[in-house]
Amino acid sequence: MKYTIKHEIKGRLRVHLHMQRMSFREADTLEYYLKGFEELRDVRVYERTADAVIVYDCSRTRVLEILKGFSFEAVTLPEMVYETSGRELASKYHDKIVTSIILHYGKRLVIPLGIRKLWVIVKTLKFAWRGLKTLAQRRLRVELLDSMAISAAVLTGDHKTASNVMFLLTIGDTLEEWTHKRSVDDLARRMSLNVGKVWLVTDEGECRVDASDIRCGDRVVVRMGNMIPFDGEVSEGEAMVNQASMTGESAAVLKDSGKSVFAGTVVEEGELIVRVTQTEGCGRFDKIVRMIEESEKLKSSVESRAERLADRLVPYTLLASGLTWLISRSTVKAVSVLMVDYSCALKMSMPVSVLCAIREASDYDITVKGGKFLEAVAEADTIVLDKTGTLTKAKPTVVRVVSFCEEDEDELLRQAACLEEHFPHSMARAVVDAAYNKGLVHEELHTNVEYIVAHGIASEIDGEKAVIGSYHFVFEDEGVRIPDGRQMLFEALPDEYSHLYFAKNGSLAACILIEDPMRPEAGRVIEKLRSQGFGHIVMMTGDSERTAAKIAAQAGITEYYSEVLPEDKAGYVERAKAGGCRVIMVGDGINDSPALSASDAGIAISDGAEIARQIADITISSADLWSLVVLREISTLLMKRIRFNYRTIVGFNSTLIALGIAGVLSPAASALLHNGSTVALGLNSMTKLIGKKTII
Secondary structure, three states: OOEEEEEEEOOEEEEEEOOOOOOHHHHHHHHHHHOOOOOEEEEEEEOOOOEEEEEEOOOHHHHHHHHHOOOOOOOOOOHHHHHOOOHHHHHHHHHHHHHHHHHHHHHHHHOOHHHHHHHHHHHHHHHHHHHHHHHHOOOOOHHHHHHHHHHHHHHOOOHHHHHHHHHHHHHHHHHHHHHHHHHHHHHHHHHOOOOOEEEEEEOOEEEEEEHHHOOOOOEEEEEOOOEOOOEEEEEEEEEEEEOHHHHOOOOOEEEEOOOEEOOOOEEEEEEEEEEEEEOOOOOHHHHHHHHHHHOHHHOOHHHHHHHHHHHHHHHHHHHHHHHHHHHHOOHHHHHHHHOOOOHHHHHHHHHHHHHHHHHHHHHOOEEEOOHHHHHHHHHOOEEEEEHHHHHEOOOOEEEEEEEOOOOOHHHHHHHHHHHHOOOOOHHHHHHHHHHHHOOOOOOOOEOOOEEEOOOEEEEEEOOEEEEEEOHHHHHHHOOOEOOOOOHHHHHOOOOOOEEEEEEEOOEEEEEEEEEOOEOOOHHHHHHHHHHOOOOEEEEEOOOOHHHHHHHHHHHOOOEEEOOOOHHHHHHHHHHHHHOOOOEEEEEOOHHHHHHHHHOOEEEEEOOOOHHHHHHOOEEEOOOOOHHHHHHHHHHHHHHHHHHHHHHHHHHHHHHHHHHHHOOOOOHHHHHHHHHHHHHHHHHHHOOOOOOOOOOO
């Protein structure tokens, strides 16, 4: 690639490609290529100027090598990246605003005054029609105030004021629409599919392949707790599918042979073989955008109350204008009152504040599905944390396999990995990774497997019944016995590790010892959350009392519950809410899903099961727990901003109305101050809540 270095400081380069400008696809391709290198900390590509700004942590020579290795022909841009980049949207609204400004001020230089007045009258008819439509709907809304104010200005011969008011309203509407679309698109992009591997059904059996290798007509297996990766039709199996990500409905839907399924939905119970009908461009992104725009989840209760108040104040503004005219017989004073309303500012600043807070959260790898949940996090006084994969590291490791039969440890690990590889749990991944690291190939040895949530897996291996899971499942539910002469070996199993029991034909075959250390930042995060106002911090786990006590002590948590089932977690959340607490739940597994649904705001760790991420209201993708602290900070600051906006709008506009009634402000001045303050408040609402990238 040929380029010129335009500007350079330490750790930052601005380069110009030898071309006049780039197309949207070319700019997305270059940005996609550069962001693929970890040593490049931040990348911005500007298609209009064909420039790229690169912030880097490596040597300057390395950056130049990366740039030299780029060509548009050599990089294949995934269609989903192009469809969801937002670059074309930003360019569209930028051009729209620039065009409005040029036309508004440029026409004064080239168009005669008489024609400009005629043009203002024609545009006034458009605003008057908008106001009349609100009357036809038997509602008094801000559009009526706008139309009356503009019409009154035209009727009194103040065409300049009418023109300025319409210009400011147009700019305000465009900024609001742009911010809303940009924020919604950013949120939808975060919620879009990010599927890496899938199970493909072939003549030889199942094999795990890259999702990018799947073609229409291929058949893929989707098991309990996993996301359906593509649009398709069920060819075999039966399952309950959670379609909340597509329809907004929380109740699972039965899917069996012949029925259609959609990418991004999740199998809650059962197993499906899906014949793929659509791989790329299946419209999932557009469906998510529509769902977000139509969902009431976007609105916090504070935001909704402010908007309802805005509509209720419209009749009072009309009454104030009418009384002003009756008392003073001054059309100028009456129009000055009409030029000011509360609704415009309230309805612009509140949604913009919420959507920009959601967008800011995404900068910290936090996906929030609506302002309602940011409000819940801000007001919560109780936080419930799952242990495995949440307080402990997302990647537990196998320390040792203890054999209780004649087979050696590696063979038992191979068989266990064969069962565990199909299911989305951190313990299962630990077993599979351990087998992989030892080079143990585990072909499909078993028949159909059954996954029992929060317990384990049951199947058959070479005709023998095989189960793997917790102590409760293996010994109490399945009645597995310890082989004769191995009781002392069983009692000597070390308590500092989590135990995964593997049994065949009713006899314990192996105990897999798994190290699941606490995240190094957990203790400091718990301390910070407590200082942020969480009065109750609770840990819940299915592990033994001894393991739970150890982790709770290390994390500084005084209230914890061990050996709990999914319904126990959900039950605790329900009881806490019934007692007047505002509760948020943090988890990562299928067994956390009921509690995530029951809480005021459910937070899923993204390394966990897909169903947890789909059911959760908030998803954290970052590598540590500090995101919880950041989330609380953003939520608290958002509520403060909304209250500040509310007080400022009511106070400032009330002052303008009073000054208009007193005759201090002309209609033009009222319109300028009102609309200018509305736009200014909207722009302020678009600024970041947290000044720096970290608050730690």
